[in-house]
Amino acid sequence: MAKIDExxxxxxxxxxxxxxxxxxxxxxxxxxxxxxxxxxxTDHCIRCGVCYIFCxxxxxxxxxxxxxxxxxxxxxxxxxxxxECITGCITMVQEEE
Amino acid sequence: MGKRVGIExxxxxAEAVKMADVDVVAAYxxxxxxxxxxxxxxxxxxxxxxxxxxxxxxxxSAMSVCCGSSAVGAxxxxxxxxxGLALMNEIVFIAASLRLPIVMILANxxxxxxLSIWNDHTDVMSVRDCGWIQVFVENGxxxxxxxxxxxRVAEAANVSLPVMINMDGFILTHMIEPIEYWDEDQVKKYLxxxxxxxxxxxxxxxxMGAFGMPFIFTETxxxxxxxxxxxxxxxxxxxxxxxxxxGRSYKPVETYRLDGAEVAYVTMGSFSETAxxxxxxxxxxxxxxxxxxxxxxxxxxxxxxxxxxxGLKRLVVIDRAISFGGPGGPVSSEIRSAxxxxxxAPSVTNFICGLAGRDVSPDDFIAMYQQxxxxxxxxxxxxxxxxxxxxx
Numbered sequence: 210m211a212k213i214d215e216x217x218x219x220x221x222x223x224x225x226x227x228x229x230x231x232x233x234x235x236x237x238x239x240x241x242x243x244x245x246x247x248x249x250x251t252d253h254c255i256r257c258g259v260c261y262i263f264c265x266x267x268x269x270x271x272x273x274x275x276x277x278x279x280x281x282x283x284x285x286x287x288x289x290x291x292x293e294c295i296t297g298c299i300t301m302v303q304e305e306e
Numbered sequence: 307m308g309k310r311v312g313i314e315x316x317x318x319x320a321e322a323v324k325m326a327d328v329d330v331v332a333a334y335x336x337x338x339x340x341x342x343x344x345x346x347x348x349x350x351x352x353x354x355x356x357x358x359x360x361x362x363x364x365x366x367s368a369m370s371v372c373c374g375s376s377a378v379g380a381x382x383x384x385x386x387x388x389x390g391l392a393l394m395n396e397i398v399f400i401a402a403s404l405r406l407p408i409v410m411i412l413a414n415x416x417x418x419x420x421l422s423i424w425n426d427h428t429d430v431m432s433v434r435d436c437g438w439i440q441v442f443v444e445n446g447x448x449x450x451x452x453x454x455x456x457x458r459v460a461e462a463a464n465v466s467l468p469v470m471i472n473m474d475g476f477i478l479t480h481m482i483e484p485i486e487y488w489d490e491d492q493v494k495k496y497l498x499x500x501x502x503x504x505x506x507x508x509x510x511x512x513x514m515g516a517f518g519m520p521f522i523f524t525e526t527x528x529x530x531x532x533x534x535x536x537x538x539x540x541x542x543x544x545x546x547x548x549x550x551x552x553g554r555s556y557k558p559v560e561t562y563r564l565d566g567a568e569v570a571y572v573t574m575g576s577f578s579e580t581a582x583x584x585x586x587x588x589x590x591x592x593x594x595x596x597x598x599x600x601x602x603x604x605x606x607x608x609x610x611x612x613x614x615x616x617g618l619k620r621l622v623v624i625d626r627a628i629s630f631g632g633p634g635g636p637v638s639s640e641i642r643s644a645x646x647x648x649x650x651a652p653s654v655t656n657f658i659c660g661l662a663g664r665d666v667s668p669d670d671f672i673a674m675y676q677q678x679x680x681x682x683x684x685x686x687x688x689x690x691x692x693x694x695x696x697x698x
Contacts, residue, residue, distance in 0.1 A: 215521055217522060217525060218525060219525040220529070221525075222525060225405035225503075225504055226516065226518065227404075227513065228512065228513035229512045229513075231513065
């Protein structure tokens with residue numbers, strides 16, 4: 210799609226609003242649903258990957274140094290990672306903080 | 307020219323659907339539409355029509371199946387009436403927004419309650435704003451012709467919208483009439499092969515019916531509205547080519563004895579033919595009366611209506627449905643708003659009658675004309691709408 214979503218006019222839409230570029234869910238920003246943001250304290254993180262396994266949106270990625278961090282484009286701030294973390298190193302903080 | 311057959315109109319409608327060579331029929335029987343579905347199931351069972359007949363468990367499922375089958379590119383038919391339409395309501399709107407060229411015959415019947423199986427236009431008015439192309443027919447021949455017309459228009463690449471054919475329950479569905487069938491060459495000439503604009507196909511992935519976030523929803527609705535409005539030239543073209551093929555002509559707004567008329571009835575559906583008899587009688591008495599018949603209900607033919615009403619003094623608009631606590635019947639409120647900005651627009655007197663199977667005779671039409679005349683002279687109070695024939 211040449212235009213970004215907010216610039217689309219009614220003439221740009223396909224008949225019946227069909228979406229012909231399949232597999233486009235990755236372009237959908239779910240990060241702006243978030244009111245809480247996960248913060249990892251790497252001093253206590255044991256790099257076990259439990260947060261990565263439990264994340265329902267597969268928003269958590271492994272970084273080059275073996276830690277895990279949430280991709281804030283997708284992370285909805287559900288807090289499951291913080292709930293499941295073995296060492297309790299993930300804290301959910303208000304977005305505005 | 308095809309054969310001329312004396313046949314019940316419902317059976318003729320099913321025969322027309324067969325000649326249109328549909329691929330899928332999904333429908334649930336409901337009075338007074340039942341004979342159409344019944345006959346189609348016979349035609350499929352007997353091998354006369356090579357189609358899937360899907361005997362669904364409700365009208366909601368019927369329209370859902372229709373959406374699915376139309377989306378994969380199958381020519382799809384359904385028909386219903388009254389409560390059945392009410393039950394399929396949410397999917398009726400979805401079919402239009404997905405731009406699926408489904409054809410549905412609606413055997414017009416009142417909505418409960420009180421429970422009634424008889425004919426008026428309450429059911430269709432409940433989906434007036436659903437986004438389908440909606441036409442009204444007056445007799446069995448028109449039903450037959452409009453099945454072909456409906457597929458021709460619905461499937462046109464620049465239209466791709468569902469079409470609803472409104473035929474009055476019992477008055478048409480259960481009447482035996484002489485019908486001139488189309489022959490195969492005529493169908494072939496008039497109705498091209500269905501080539502869907504969008505198609506669910508494993509080789510070409512496409513999403514239909516994705517959700518619309520607030521940032522895009524208004525644009526989707528504007529696009530849908532423009533598509534419906536833009537279908538009118540194709541509708542007019544399809545009627546004009548139908549004339550070339552079978553010799554019968556139809557227009558969005560048709561008139562009867564309007565030359566020299568000062569007053570005109572405005573009617574829609576089968577009782578238009580009855581109103582014509584009243585026009586003949588009044589003309590024979592020297593009264594300047596004519597008739598306007600609405601054939602195309604959506605997209606509403608604003609220009610055509612303004613054209614034919616120019617110079618008229620009064621319109622007697624007759625509705626077969628009620629807008630409770632509203633401005634009058636649905637037809638009259640449409641006509642009033644269509645003419646509001648016109649200079650020297652005719653005044654509109656609105657009668658509501660013919661509800662749930664109550665007969666409307668030529669004498670009734672004459673009585674309504676006379677009452678409208680009294681109102682215009684100020685001898686009877688002009689009201690927004692009048693229930694004709696109601697016992698006080």
